[in-house]
Amino acid sequence: MGKSQKKRSMRRHNPVRVPDSHLPKGLAAASSSSTKSLEIPPIIQKMESPDASERKWACVAVSNLIHNDPSTRRLLQGKNVVGALITRLTDNEDEVVTEAMGTLRNLCIDGGFDICAEMYNKNILTPLKSFIPKISSMLSQFLATPSTAPENSRKMVYEFADNVITTLWCLSETSNKALNAINQINLIPFLTSFLASRESLPLSPVIAAAQCLYVLTDGNPPAINEVRADASYISSLLSIVQLKEVASNGKQREQDDRRLTLRVLATGVLRNVSPIPPPSVASSMDLDKDIILPLLQHVITSVTLADTSQSVLALVSQQANESPINEPPIKNLPKSDHKSDSERELERLENVLRTVQLALEIMTGMCAMLPDSEPHGDDEVEGGDDLDEETEKPNGDAEMEEVGSTTKPTFLPTLVPPLLTLIQPVALSFPPLASISLHPPTTSVLSAIHICALECLNNIFLALATSEKPAIADDVESGQRIWREIWIALGSVGVEFGLGQERRKEMWEIAVGVMWGVSNVWKGHIVPDEEQIQVLIQFCDASTDPQTKVQCIGTLECMAQHPQSIEANKRILHYLLSLLPTSVSPSAIGTEPLIQVISSLIDIYSDEAMPYDTNFVQNGVLETLIASVDGVKKVVKAIDRKKQGGYDLKRRGMEVRDNLLAFIEYRRELGR
Template sequence: MESSDASERKWACVAVSNLIQNDPSTRRLLQGKNIVGALITRLTDSEEEVIVEAAGSLRNLCIDGGYDICAEMYNKNILVPWKTFIPKISNTLAQYLESPATAPENAQNLVYDFADNVITTLWCLSETSNKALNAINEIHLVPFLMSFLAAREKIPLAPVTAAGTYLKFVQMNKVAKVLYSAHCLYVLTDDNYPAISDVRADAGYISCLLDIVRSTEGPNGKAKEIPDVRTTTLNVLCSGILRNLSPLPPPSAASFVDIDKDIVLPLLQPSHEPQIKKLSLKNTPKSDHKTTEEKDLERLEATLRTVQLALEILTGACATLPDPENDIPEKSGEDGEDDEGEDDDEGEGEDEMDEADTEMLDDASPTNAASTSFLPTLVEPLLALVHPTSLSFPPLAAPSPHPPTTSALSAIHISALECLNNLFLSLATNPNPSVSADHAAGRKVWDVLWAALAAVGTETTGLGQERRQEIWNIAVGVLWGVGNVWKGSLVPSEEQVKVLIQLCDVTSDEAIQVKCIGTLECLAQHPQSIDGNKLISQYLLSILPSNGTPSPAGTEPLIQALSALIDIYSDEGLPYDVNFRQGRYLARLASSVDEVKKAVRGIDRRKQGGRDLRRRAEEVRDNLVAFIQYRKDLGL
């Protein structure tokens, strides 16, 4: 790289890209030799080809190295030379579009390949830290990015999409895989006001985005017989940008389009398992000539990535719950009995947000019914994306026959479950009577989810099996939501109850324990399932403290178990209440009161989410005392 021969400097930069591809050990070795600094130095080289290749190597380092590499690049001032490239690319693009014949000889290479390297690296850096993002905001990239979108019919679609390609890093068998699935503008407008403001300020930008979303034409203005996956990806990306920008400033034609219902939902496609042969890269060098199976898999992966992106955008649409309100400082001393020795003034006035509120279905605020009216229509297409294929995960004792497809499929299952989680949370919080009354639909959804989980399996340990565990962790939240929407109509299968109990016992994540307990609570309220109710209630009672011994679970699962028992047995006229009386549950609950009060006092308000957990815990504690007195008064 320091050779006096420009050709050697160029090919040295090319070699870096080749050496680091899917090889973390070599990348780390080169990083230890200050490869980042050496490449940044070449960005000011006297030869343009060297600059282009150095930029490409830096881009690939961002992709393969992730956060650490990006942080090193930012700290070594990569943005200084990077800023000089943007106006040069913009000027060349304008000249090329206006008069291709008179454009510089290397115009196409500069506009396409070099722009991709510059913008991809900028996105990666924007994800590194707020400092990097703020520095990139100061560059005001929006006009630069929009210039590519505006010129989409005059240049090949690949650079239009790649001009803002956003990447994600997925660990599969300890090899970082890159998911090309979104546009830089989509990322920069994701909860980033400076970029949002820059787009909103120009009505032409919004009009351009809306034109792309509505377009049924191909990249060159010709009608498409078969939609190109890149065109579809671009449409999805622009719908995501429009969602990020909402509410759109009036007057705007986009305000009349339901982006979620009319644009994103139709793009959801069930995944189909391809018929593939055993692919192997051993013994033969990689060739540019690909087999039919390899080409099919590449097309499939590209389609799956687009579906995943659509799901990510739709997940936001399903999360119609408002943001939790800021905490209101509590007056100290209101509950002197339970705040002994605690300084209630500590942490007062802090503006914390309760991250757990979105998981506490009974505490969330009402939502606008109109905003959730179309949510039930999403259930069936989302369920189609949840059930795994044989390629969705690596085999338990062998690698995947095609890791990119496996990565894409498992990511889609997870995204679909996250979408369903938000959807049922919204439906449970803002009940739709016609949906809740359709018990057959509820049982169908329940059965489909469990069939998918059975295909995932409970073997979640081992190399490459992390995604199986992630699916279970998200799915239990979906089950809780479904249970709340159709509470009392779902029969508690003994096998399913035991799986939920096992998951609750083996996990150390209190949030997952809470979801398991919440799901069990819903199942226990099926009136005729006396045995199922008994199995669940005995497990919930085992979570309670007893005889001066604290709960074997954490405080939050304890609070959820108490709340569940109170709700399950709040109606003494139900058939399963016989378990409460015969099992002497009243005495068991009464014996736990002192330890429960102690556990509530032990909640630290100063910790993140502690203030809201304390408030909820105090409410459940008071309900417990009142419930015990109520049952005593019944004399049953």
């Protein structure tokens, strides 16, 4: 089967950003689509004003303008607002520095990778590094003698710390170059100090520190080793995860929601740094089974997406009827930070959904049972067309052991039902086809939840499909129900994949991988539907991604092996045969998908006693396969083992080539 969807060394996209891929590129397009283009020149001008109050005003004004407004953000970016704000980080007025830092933080969150990369290239890390010891010193003073600093001063420092940490978190996801530079700042002690002092600090900077620590320990050995090496760090994380939940309502509910977010982040860090060495008490615990999985299961079952979506729609409608609290014109002063009740509740609901997304992200890693393939060095692939069987292979055994009890299919009944619920789209899951969402932040997080839940299912079924006779395979009714649920979800997603609808396409791409796993676990029991076959064929033909094509073909292969569905088998057979090279023309489908086509045909017709084998005989499959041999050999021979993934693809291609020759001989013998 295909590789596990476990992602290695990929920077996760900033999870707060509202996607803006539907917008046209370029300054002219941004100018025409922004309603605030006339307000920008005076803001940029006042950023350099000799009057500190005007510089402060300009920084706040930028933050107000970009809020959920990607067109204006792009227009400001084209006017070098990033460079101007970074310059203000060394301003001689503390209030200007504070406002500039907050605006840069908001730009990171709203702008995603592009703006973060621009900030890194314009050397934002230099002023950020200088802030770390200053923040640490002031926090130490506050904690040692709380009464010596006014509440307003403490609040300003806490907010400033939150903004600095959040910006560092976003930058660390930008590129490996940025991550390596951040590794040199010695952030781990700084971040863990917030966790250790959490009872004496506001939640916001503590959560920001936990989020930054979670990102830094994601496949980043320097940070992982530093956290592992200090038992006090692990102790803080464990104590956070093991906090007892207290039921509450009203204003306290928001705090409880955020404490749950902090607990989930702590589980993510613990998973990132596992296995934990002695003398930490965690080294003798089954963290996954006893601590992490129960919390994550609680989180993903605690929210009903349909109800949340309806609540958001009601709040958006309520907002439209509220008097505009935040509307003082930009010509005079920045608008107030005061938020209406509906705005606060919208933010709370979004944060609840973000916590579900985070839990799914961590759970996906737990369910990634299969090792990733790594490219091999030149010294390992020298020689002829045959690969040395003794060549060192990626060692999957260690990783299988590392995930411990979660590799066992016994967890499947408890994990799969809530995940199937979370893949079902609701009212705000995707933008309407002809306009933008009524509440883009909610749409962003809902679509992310659907995708994360599918990724988790993908890893579960990839693991089950490659394990030896999982007990779950005997539960045919469950397999058929799971298959139906996936198609119901995809029916709601639809097949409109234009600008602004990229998440719909991503849903399909991941869902095909899930279907391959499900149909493999319950091979021979999934009844193929003609419409589903046609949709998979069309999606395979339309896709430009080789892995997606492979998954479509693999799914069709499994569907074709339902014994009684002879017509469906014939339909799939004709499609697979159309993808083969002939004696006069090569295949147009690509190397990896072609290898899968050959493998699928061999698997489907390896048992001549199956009722559908009549299609093999009546459709001249043997002759077609014989005519494809030279073309297949050429494709396999042309695979470059030195390219990324080429080593494993070459091995797989040679294996399938040899199997094709043996299969042809086998079927010839049967004909005699």
